[in-house]
Amino acid sequence: INSKLLLLFGYLLLNFSAVAQTNADRYPIIPLPQTLIAKKGEFVINASTKIVLNNKDEQLKKAVDFLVGLVKNSTGYQLELGGNVPKNALVFTLDPGMKNEEEYRISISKSIVDVRAKTAAGIFRAVQTLRQLLPPQIEEKQQVSSVKWSIPCAVIQDVPRFDYRGVHLDVCRHTFPVEFIKKYIDLLALFKFNTFHWHLTDDQGWRIEIKKYPKLTSMGSWRKETAVGKTTTGTPIMDRKYDCNTYEGFYTQEEVKEIVKYAQDRFINVIPEIEMPGHALAALTAYPELGCTQGPYEVATRWGVFNDVFCPRDTTFKFLENVLTEVMDLFPSKYIHIGGDECPKLRWKNCYHCQTLIKEKGLKDEHELQSYFIQRMEKFINSKGRRIIGWDEILEGGLAPDATVMSWRGIEGGIAAAKQHHDVIMTPGGFCYLDHYQSKSENEPLAIGGFIPVEKVYSYDPVPDSLTPEEANYIKGAQANLWTEYITTPEHAEYMVFPRAIALAEVVWSSKNKKNYNDFLARFKKQALRLDELKVNYAKHILSGDK
Numbered sequence: 001i002n003s004k005l006l007l008l009f010g011y012l013l014l015n016f017s018a019v020a021q022t023n024a025d026r027y028p029i030i031p032l033p034q035t036l037i038a039k040k041g042e043f044v045i046n047a048s049t050k051i052v053l054n055n056k057d058e059q060l061k062k063a064v065d066f067l068v069g070l071v072k073n074s075t076g077y078q079l080e081l082g083g084n085v086p087k088n089a090l091v092f093t094l095d096p097g098m099k100n101e102e103e104y105r106i107s108i109s110k111s112i113v114d115v116r117a118k119t120a121a122g123i124f125r126a127v128q129t130l131r132q133l134l135p136p137q138i139e140e141k142q143q144v145s146s147v148k149w150s151i152p153c154a155v156i157q158d159v160p161r162f163d164y165r166g167v168h169l170d171v172c173r174h175t176f177p178v179e180f181i182k183k184y185i186d187l188l189a190l191f192k193f194n195t196f197h198w199h200l201t202d203d204q205g206w207r208i209e210i211k212k213y214p215k216l217t218s219m220g221s222w223r224k225e226t227a228v229g230k231t232t233t234g235t236p237i238m239d240r241k242y243d244c245n246t247y248e249g250f251y252t253q254e255e256v257k258e259i260v261k262y263a264q265d266r267f268i269n270v271i272p273e274i275e276m277p278g279h280a281l282a283a284l285t286a287y288p289e290l291g292c293t294q295g296p297y298e299v300a301t302r303w304g305v306f307n308d309v310f311c312p313r314d315t316t317f318k319f320l321e322n323v324l325t326e327v328m329d330l331f332p333s334k335y336i337h338i339g340g341d342e343c344p345k346l347r348w349k350n351c352y353h354c355q356t357l358i359k360e361k362g363l364k365d366e367h368e369l370q371s372y373f374i375q376r377m378e379k380f381i382n383s384k385g386r387r388i389i390g391w392d393e394i395l396e397g398g399l400a401p402d403a404t405v406m407s408w409r410g411i412e413g414g415i416a417a418a419k420q421h422h423d424v425i426m427t428p429g430g431f432c433y434l435d436h437y438q439s440k441s442e443n444e445p446l447a448i449g450g451f452i453p454v455e456k457v458y459s460y461d462p463v464p465d466s467l468t469p470e471e472a473n474y475i476k477g478a479q480a481n482l483w484t485e486y487i488t489t490p491e492h493a494e495y496m497v498f499p500r501a502i503a504l505a506e507v508v509w510s511s512k513n514k515k516n517y518n519d520f521l522a523r524f525k526k527q528a529l530r531l532d533e534l535k536v537n538y539a540k541h542i543l544s545g546d547k
């Protein structure tokens, strides 16, 4: 009896020491999974570990190839496909019985890692969980030895709270190299985002090649001087910490295809944004006949909102349809973002054609004319089997019938749209704008204004209290935006986005009632080592507890 007791005691002690380490340390998964049951022991990947794919499916293979590639680079092991291997294998199965498209289950034991999901996208999300459980050196692009490639045993069941989980990037105010866009997408994938919103056109630059209109890029993709150093009112800005000349250039259609493919390989949808009717100066510079005053115009060198916008003439609509046709050929996304924000109505007020159109169509005013503009474009986009997204100004003058609304001027637009039974993506300026300051430190690089520390992003709940449960179903998710008026380099962009977007990743994926900021911080401390491996210039003040 004594020896049995001793054994039991020893067993308990062992067990205890395994769980004495907190879950945050042993399982630093971000976003926090739905449920995780900690288990003793670990699965170790070695040269003879096999991969088993239980379904013949191209997408499944793609999702698993991501893991195989990661392991190959850093460990040097080429994980081979095995048949029905009973041990030392990672086994992947598509399970049509599961409900959510991105739901997954992982069971990690010492001998087998069993991964199941309804779709390949779910398998890919699971792969990111495994990635986060592996040592950070798994991110190395070249072989490292002396690391034990272990995954702690556990049973994980996980499903996202929202279907739409996005991050945006403005490449108009400043441009960013293709390599950086890929890195950005990879980082979004790591934290289970599924959407990259690519802001491609604005007053300060047109950034996508359109074959039918070469002047959009030959004239519209560069401006006379960098706007860094000037505000709309011309006030000089002192801070030059991150200054450089990244205000020229565009993405060729080949580069766009490459980026879309790169995102697809990470189960991320790329939503292109082509701004209209406002934020159109770069396009007007190239084709002045598209403006009400016929120009000449100049690509903006300062930030802000400009009076010259697209004139609602048939020729303008034809132009935009032709542009969008090329855009839709490049982007398979169900959603096409057509802007709609910040469109002053001054030129339309003074334009004979616009006033005639208002009368002809029985419209009340210029707001209804903007609504007519958006609805006309929506009809075209719907006719191609796609749907539009617009900023919340598209509510003014009446929503287009099938439009999804991005609520950025607070949450009111989102509430109004949900009450009208329209889909909503929440991206309120007070929580989701990563161009705002994130700390009170004097050393912060110059930002556009505001103050959104990571804890504030973390505290955000995309579902407003004032909605009924039925209306709340129209809130499809949330998005963080990075406008780049003051952001001129990849390093600076990374600094603004991380870790705040990582906090938002948990907001949009994890259960509201399981969120805990201190636990998030503990897990982030672990994942920060991974970001170091990935050479991400994330803001580090939260690691030291600085405000």
Ligand code: TNX
Pocket (backbone or CB within 6 Å): 341, 342, 391, 408, 433, 435, 448, 483, 484, 485
């Ligand atoms: C408003 S958000 C804008 C952008 C600016 C941003 C700066 C939105 C739809 N329009 O054009 O870059 O503020 O925070």
